[in-house]
Amino acid sequence: MLLIDCPFCGTRPELEFHCGGEAHIRRPERPGDLDDEEWAAFLFYRSNTKGLQAELWHHSHGCQRWFNALRNTVTDDIEVTYRMGQARPDPAEVTTQPGSVDGTAGDVVWVMADAGGERP
């Protein structure tokens, strides 16, 4: 079972989470403008990376927040987790040790990732 560092709650076992597949696949602003091939590429095609892959994770049995994780699909090491709206970190700059059990929690704040505003 993986250990996953929720950016809002800290390190928790995998069974609190649900994986939502590859991250950074932006939904087109105007899906109606896409032809079938472009829509199919968005809907069905995934990179299936061997190595570091950005994934969406949902803390479904926890804070209900979705966040991103860089997971090495070969080793299952999760190099870093980061909040929605943040750019994919450069793994070279990531200092988190894989599989570390430090239990530090991220700051629990109500930030609208893109808009930057407070939640109602």
Next chain:
Amino acid sequence: MTQPNRLPGRGRIDRSKPIVMRFNGREVPAYEGDTVASALLANGIVHVGRSFKYHRPRGIVAAGSEEPNALLDIDRGSGRREPNNRATVVEALDGLVARSQNHWPSLAYDLGAINDLVSPLLSAGFYYKTFMWPAVGWKRVYEPFIRRAAGLGNAPVEPDPDEYIHQHGHADVLVAGAGPAGLAAALAASEDDTCRVIIADEQAEFGGSLLHDLTSTIDGKSAAAWVAEAVARLGTRDNVRMLPRTTVAAYFNHNHIALAERLTDHLASPPASLARERLWQVRAGRVIVASGAHERPLVFTNNDRPGIMLAESIRLYINRYGIAPGRNIVIATTGASAYQAAVDAKAAGLFVTIVDYRRRDDIGSERQRATQAGIEILDNHTIVDTDGRTALSSVTVAPMTASGGVGDAREIACDALGMSGGWTPVVHLVSQSRAKLTFDERIDAFLPDRAFQCESSAGACRGTYVLGDCLREGHETGGGSAGEAATVEGTCGTSFAAVRILPTNGGRARDKAFVDFQNDVTAKDIRLAVQEGFQSIEHVKRYTTTGMATDQGKTSNMNALGLVANALELTPPDVGTTTFRPPYTPTTFGAFAGAARGDLFDPARKTPMHDWAADKGAVFEDVSQWKRAWYFPESRETMHDAVQRECRAVRQSVGIFDGSTLGKIEVAGPDAATFLNRIYTNSWLKLAPGRCRYGLMLKEDGYIMDDGVVARLADDRFHVTTTTGGAPRVLAHMENYLQTEFSDLAVSLTSITEQWAVIAVQGPKARDVVAPLIDDIDMSNEAFGHMAVREGHIAGVPCRLFRVSFTGEAGYEINVPADYGLSVWEAVFAEGRHHDITPYGTETMHVLRAEKGFIIVGQETDGTVTPDDVGLGGLVSKVKEDFVGKRSLQRPDVVDGRRRQLVGLLTLEPDVVLDEGAQLVANKSEDAPVSMLGHVTSSYMSPNVRRDDGAEPGRSIALGLVDDGRARQKSRLFATTKDGFAEVEVVPPVFFDAEGARANV
């Protein structure tokens, strides 16, 4: 009774505590500290079972968890019976009952032994080659016969009376194995008292090989004294948790380790409060694997007779248990370590002969030790055969000639044979951790190479066999500084020649040289598999079943691998190893299940009205984790009768239904309407507060995901309902879009499923029942019509009152805070008594909605159904530029494809109720493969739908998805039934009140 083979003055058993266990009805006296195996051997019982395939007599081979042969049925009384226990790991207890397995009528006379005589028919893969003819033979004759013959032991039939628990453990260092390397590692690691150390060992006592080592000294102390001191020192440290009788069973991701601890099996009368086993889940900062090594058997003709054991195990039984496994022992070896067994046996007063396959020049200093002890050594000799039916009586040995042939054979009388073909490091755990293995030719073994997770190995499991080196390695791996190593006087050494099979002079067809004792796989089987073209070790394993028994080939894998390599003329690393999988040794189902049994298997979610329904005699069904009232039988009613009665009552008067399980999400915020507009297919911007709308939700692929009524309570507040099972999925879906794609919207989502109890009151008299309980809402049809929502009070309790209908009747869904659910339900029911109110369950709800053709997501839909497929195309907004799934509704296969569409199905025989899931075909006599046109999604007997002649109500109705279904109106199809086909007519999917007038009164 005596213990004829007990040696005086030796062993770690407690001679002041005699016990008596039973084996096959016979009393077996023993001492505390014995295992079942040592107790049997002490009493001269060497024949303890029959083999799996050939039913050959078998004895005890090993002394530890690697035992392949001595599998016994262990009965602890009171329903505590378990087959296939290794006699070598079960601790002997007063009153314990052990029985041998796999024979009929008795252990001594087993009719199954006929298999041994016909063994040429039972070679590798025989079941793929025989039983081919006649074609019906397989099902009628062979399969039933094989099923009866297959399997080891008899599964217990009574429920397990014991409790099992799970516990999380936290360790900076977890040490797997408490032999010399493990103890040294734990001692070093726990020097720092902030370092939490767990050390676990599968045996009852810590110490591993040191417990039977009477030769070595460590810093001038005996091995046993060193162990006692080490254990005592660990015991004084608060940062150390010592777990004996605990198998480090599995190594998962991110240093997640599972340990199986046996808590009560060694107690004659365990306290009732104690769980039998505890499964530990440990997240270890670092794992030190010190799991030791297994001795390899030698492969030679008839190497499986009772009395033939591993040489080191003979040494162990002599030194640790004070037992003579035989009085006249032959040690057959290709290496040095067995010489120590011979020396120790000799010291115990037993007669010993060594048969060494190696040439004199290849034998090291161990030769001198044995000679000094007065032991005869036959070097350059092979074992040609053995004799003795249920106990070994002699071995036949022969010298190897200069040309590599086998010379003149001679018999040596003996009652025990210790074999040693070298050592195999136990790399199971590191292999489970996904570390790479590398082959070390020097010691003919696979060793841990590059670590994959934070772990390291120490001692024999990484090929370090010399005691001093084990201690030093353990010490350093545990974090101790170099140079503090102990001074060690050791044993005979461990070098060996890797010999895959001992040459023999004969070759009778029935001769067998066993590689895998537990699955009865012989060297011949393996050669045959290679001959037949199996080259990959994984294929050879599956074809011959070598290494696939419950011991996972602990003693056999390297011999099998070596034979395959020889046959293919490859080296072992070229052949590779099979994959090691958890658990390391068989682990009870109880340990895995823990407390999750019976009522605790899965959480049961109950509504506030659950007990009321139970009191009324309701039968419940499971819907996801919810317990839902299924139907309410009166007196001796059948389910069918109850459902028909409930269905009639709702249409004729009024029914009451518990809808609390419905998923509920409150969507609030200034952008709530915009958000719903993007999530649902239909439009929400113009829905006025106080109004409800049925909403349809798609996944991005355009297929229906969920549905439900949504009420607008205020401009910025919606009460969303979902299907019972879909609630968590829908919330996650909404949160996903809100947090990732639509994060510009100010909206909050709150699950309110558990906060609101829902009481559905449905039927022509619904208003008459509900209105008298409410004084702050205008209940008239004009003021509060169908699909409206009001907030007010019912029986004094705040409520959200929905005028909605899933039955087609006029009706209300009364939402009240869950704590008031039961009291409001009782108030409604009391009022309803004036109108003959009838409680109804989910089955009636299903029938009533099917009469109206309302879909159930997950029943009419299966993740490949679009709104138009189920006739709900009208709910898809043509105006909205975008919503989740909209673009996919323009996919070519959705627009142009011949889609399966929802239709109604009426059987020509009105009493025939179709099976849900039944296939629909146009032509029932078509040759296979028959063209499937669709399937039945819902099917019920309805008491309300009239027969075609209009005479009397009551006929079967069904919904189905059919290719191009709407174009097939009035056509005839055939639905498959248990006996053949039923003819059906395709009709519109609404059977009752097609114009929908009844909901609006």
